[in-house]
Amino acid sequence: MVKMITTGTTAIATAVKHADVDVISAYPIRPYTGVMNSLAKMIADGEFDAEYIVADSEHTQFEIAKHAAACGARVFTGSAGIGWAFAHEALVVTPADRAPVVAMVGNRALDDPGNFGVEHTEALITRDTGWMMCWPENPQEAYDMTLMGYKIAEDPSVLLPYVVCCDGNFITHVRFPVDLPETEVAREFLPPTPPPRINVLHPDKPLSIAPHVDYYWGAEIRRQMDQGMRNAIEVTRKVHEEFYKVFGRGGPPFVEEINTEDADVALIGMGGMAMPAKAAIWQLKKEGINVGYVKLRRFRPFATEDVVNALRKFKVVAVLDNDFSFGAANYGGIIFQEVRSALYDVPERPKVVNYLIGLGGREITVNAMRSICKQVKEIAETGVVKETVQWVGLRE
Numbered sequence: 592m593v594k595m596i597t598t599g600t601t602a603i604a605t606a607v608k609h610a611d612v613d614v615i616s617a618y619p620i621r622p623y624t625g626v627m628n629s630l631a632k633m634i635a636d637g638e639f640d641a642e643y644i645v646a647d648s649e650h651t652q653f654e655i656a657k658h659a660a661a662c663g664a665r666v667f668t669g670s671a672g673i674g675w676a677f678a679h680e681a682l683v684v685t686p687a688d689r690a691p692v693v694a695m696v697g698n699r700a701l702d703d704p705g706n707f708g709v710e711h712t713e714a715l716i717t718r719d720t721g722w723m724m725c726w727p728e729n730p731q732e733a734y735d736m737t738l739m740g741y742k743i744a745e746d747p748s749v750l751l752p753y754v755v756c757c758d759g760n761f762i763t764h765v766r767f768p769v770d771l772p773e774t775e776v777a778r779e780f781l782p783p784t785p786p787p788r789i790n791v792l793h794p795d796k797p798l799s800i801a802p803h804v805d806y807y808w809g810a811e812i813r814r815q816m817d818q819g820m821r822n823a824i825e826v827t828r829k830v831h832e833e834f835y836k837v838f839g840r841g842g843p844p845f846v847e848e849i850n851t852e853d854a855d856v857a858l859i860g861m862g863g864m865a866m867p868a869k870a871a872i873w874q875l876k877k878e879g880i881n882v883g884y885v886k887l888r889r890f891r892p893f894a895t896e897d898v899v900n901a902l903r904k905f906k907v908v909a910v911l912d913n914d915f916s917f918g919a920a921n922y923g924g925i926i927f928q929e930v931r932s933a934l935y936d937v938p939e940r941p942k943v944v945n946y947l948i949g950l951g952g953r954e955i956t957v958n959a960m961r962s963i964c965k966q967v968k969e970i971a972e973t974g975v976v977k978e979t980v981q982w983v984g985l986r987e
Contacts, residue, residue, distance in 0.1 A: 593771050599730040599762040600625030602769050603695050603755065606737035608639045609777035610693075613664035616655035618646045620674040621707065622697035622763035627669070649674040653681035653694075660690035660752075663791040665741065665783075668692065671759060672699035672706075675713050685752045686721025686816055689790055691744035692752040693737065698862070698913075699759040700951050707759070708952005711862065711914040714756045715890075715925050721816045723753040723823055724891040726861040730767045732888075733757050735834065735841055738781055742830045745785045748822040758863035772838065780837040820892045827889065845894035846901045850876065851883030856967045859885040859902065859930060860911035864948070864955050868911070871960035882964040887926065895933045902934060905941045906971040909963055913949040921945070923980040942976055948983040959983055 604626050607615070617627040634643055642659075646652035649670045656668040670678060675696050685692055700710035714724060723743065727733040737755050744753040757763050804812065831844040849865075850872050851857055858868055865886050872882050885901050885908075902908050910931075912924025919928055927945035934940045946963050949955040963983065970976055 592773070592776070595769060595771060596766045597730060597769050598625065598764050598766055599727070599733040599757050600697075600764065601629050602730040602734040602771070603737050603757070604629035604633060605771050606734045607667045608633050609738060609772070609774055610665060610667075610741050610781055611639060611778070611783035612641050612667045614642045614644065614656070614659035614666045616644045616646055616652040616659070616666070616668045618649050618652040618670070618674070620649065620671050622699065622759040623669040623671045623674070623695060625697075625763055626695055630667075649678040650681055653678040653685070653692075656692045656694070657681055657685045657688060657690050660692045661688060661790075661792050663785070663788075663793070665745075665785050666692055667694070669695035669697070671697035672713050673702045676701060676716065679717070682717055682722065683720050687812055689750040689816075689819070690752060691741075691750050691785070693740045693744055694752065694754045695737070696754055696756050697759040697763045698756055703951070706951055709758045709761055709863070709913065710950055710952060711756065714754065715914050717754075718891060718925070721751055721820065722891060723751055723820070723889075724756055725753075725889045726756050726887070727762065728863060728865045728886065730762060731769045733762060734769060734771065735838070738777060739830050739834055739841070741785075742781055742833070743823060743827055745788075746822070746826045747786060747788055749819050749826050750788060750790070751816065751819045751823065756862065761863045770840075776837065780834060823892050824894060827892075842888070845887070845889050845897045847886040847888060848901055849884040849886065850881070851885065851901070854881045854883035855905060856907040856909070856971045857883035857885050857902065857905045858909045858911055858960070858963065858967070859887060859926075860913075861887045861890060861926065862913070864911055864913060867955050867957045868960045870957045871964055874957070875961060875964055880964065880968060882968065890926070893929055893933070898930065898933050899937060902930070902941060903937050903939070907967050908934075908941045908943050909967045910943060910945050911963075912945060912947050913955070915947060915950060921979050923947075927980070942970060944970065944976060944978075945980040946983050947980065950982075953984050
């Protein structure tokens, strides 16, 4: 094991190298470019061998990855922001083809115009198409979740694409301490050859993938995708157990609780916002104010049972959304809608409020988290919700 100070882009590139990926498709867009550059250097330096294809656009890039995966290759690709949106046709088709592509998206606000700030909306517009989605808190989790992603996506009972969503700049380009294993140790967890599957294109075994199915097979294809996503819940649990046996880390697969034992209220969020949230919680605990934090590690599949078990004990839950769904119920964020829905059938459910934070790349500060914690405590004490959805940090 090598401990080093490095970025999320390098950590992800190292996981791709350890996975012994066959085909990498690339088209530059910050902050994914950092992964692309790191992989190009590793291949040039002879650290591993892969077909590295520079595409003419993000759309072509994801088409390359999809078709390579359809031919049985282990693949990697990625993008960010408006580039992820441009690739949407290929992104939509990939799950229906049951191609286990592993990708990275460096979360960045969609251009309005020209925005390099962190926002999760660009990835979440793909949430209903069949991609498995995870959100690491830091570069260590980015490495871990990328390596685990291949084992989950390539499982014969799943065969769906998987994207590692990393807060742009903050996780992708800021250096953190990371434990990176030797290649042999990583291969102990993830063999370099994917498991065999029946839906592989081969010149000696011709078959047709994704013909014009219309109403005749369309429903059955979607039902099979649904089953693959359902299967991914238990496969993910199993893969986390295997990862822990080899590396001694990895944490719970879907939901991680921080300081929740004696708290009657909690925040729940995804990705790098966990860092300022936890800093605020520890500060407030010293001041006698107890607030928990629930980190949603994976968003698709959405582990409803895990989320409900983590949240049902609180009086108030504040959902932190670094995303937006214009015109949604209560005009709230995407995670808010999912969490509230998951808790709907719980007899004694907590009050659920929503804070839209960091949109357009606005900095998510410890002071902002402290303010949210105090507001949530006030709701628990008074039982009064003045605003179900609030925007945080807007200019006057």
